[in-house]
Ligand code: 5AD
């Protein structure tokens with residue numbers, strides 16, 4: 001093939017902020033752009049095309065976008081002086097929520113693309129590259145987006161699969177119902193088709209993604225548990241996970257399934273946000289602390305080794321010291337293997353932003369520090385409790401040292417172990433011998449002696 005016939009090699013830099021939905025979307029954007037000759041670079045100054053896949057959930061996340069655009073401006077100017085272009089694209093939830101504002105504030109931005117329009121990226125980028133002066137974002141339906149993006153060619157043995165988008169829950173602190181719109185579930189057949197394609201390419205562990213993933217409702221009345229059962233039937237799919245869930249969607253069938261379906265990993269991310277009933281009500285979470293504790297108790301009854309992860313917000317408007325203490329007590333009672341904790345951040349347009357009794361920054365920071373200390377101690381204790389246990393580890397690749405492998409435990413912990421034989425995609429028994437807050441290490445365990 002002659003040199004001229006190949007698409008010209010162009011460099012693509014993608015920076016991803018925020019949740020796993022964005023990580024997934026960034027992979028898909030890479031896929032959709034690679035036929036155009038875009039190869040990934042780790043350096044923004046080296047890029048012909050920069051995409052910031054943004055997050056709007058907290059103010060800090062939004063601020064970061066504008067400061068990053070500021071840094072890119074310098075690269076863009078320098079490249080222009082050298083006669084090379086740079087197309088700056090803002091994608092994700094900030095693009096969706098503040099597209100016009102970005103255009104006004106940041107003239108160096110060429111393109112703003114909301115999450116529903118990623119499959120149109122090649123066309124939009126071509127338009128910008130033709131220098132028509134257009135700076136736009138198209139918005140399409142969620143269905144169209146899912147249909148038009150190619151299935152991700154996974155580079156490993158674990159993959160995300162997006163099955164649901166949007167949220168109708170309207171927690172009073174949250175922008176998602178405004179940025180990502182109403183709940184939408186993909187048709188069952190499409191999800192199964194994509195899962196089979198992933199398994200055929202060597203994926204062994206699939207994490208189903210959605211803002212309210214367990215609210216999934218497929219066509220023909222298929223619920224989330226039905227979907228999980230169907231996915232578990234696929235040869236090659238050995239592990240299933242899902243995130244993010246809402247407690248009120250944890251129905252009896254789904255809880256029971258955690259006890260029945262061995263492919264469903266014993267690890268669940270279930271955000272609780274607060275341990276105080278009054279705060280939960282003000283947040284419009286639609287359940288109280290007792291309801292959450294009851295779900296955990298029932299999950300532990302059917303799957304005693306299940307580990308929990310959660311999200312907390314501290315300093316929600318009106319939160320008193322006593323109400324914060326209820327959150328601490330919730331942590332002591334439930335015990336979490338991992339958690340994400342955030343200071344409340346008022347988001348324009350959400351009901352909580354206008355509530356009385358906004359908590360001072362100092363009080364929020366102080367409460368967050370206390371909460372993090374407790375959660376870190378629990379995470380370390382959870383990891384240390386694995387020492388001596390033999391865990392099934394899914395091998396994801398080679399370790400840093402020769403002969404070393406790395407893999408993933410059922411509890412999403414990274415594990416290093418010495419083993420020359422194990423190959424990527426295999427699940428092997430490993431006896432855990434050491435633990436830190438972030439990861440585990442161990443030695444290959446011979447099944448014969450298990
Ligand atoms: N302030 C702080 N944290 C927030 N989250 C969502 N909105 C806000 C906000 N306005 C957190 C919640 C949610 C996670 C994804 O982000 O804990 O579960």
Ligand code: SF4
Pocket residue numbers: 167168169170171174175176177211212246
């Ligand atoms: Fe936001 Fe609440 Fe919906 Fe989660 S359930 S996306 S926190 S509104």
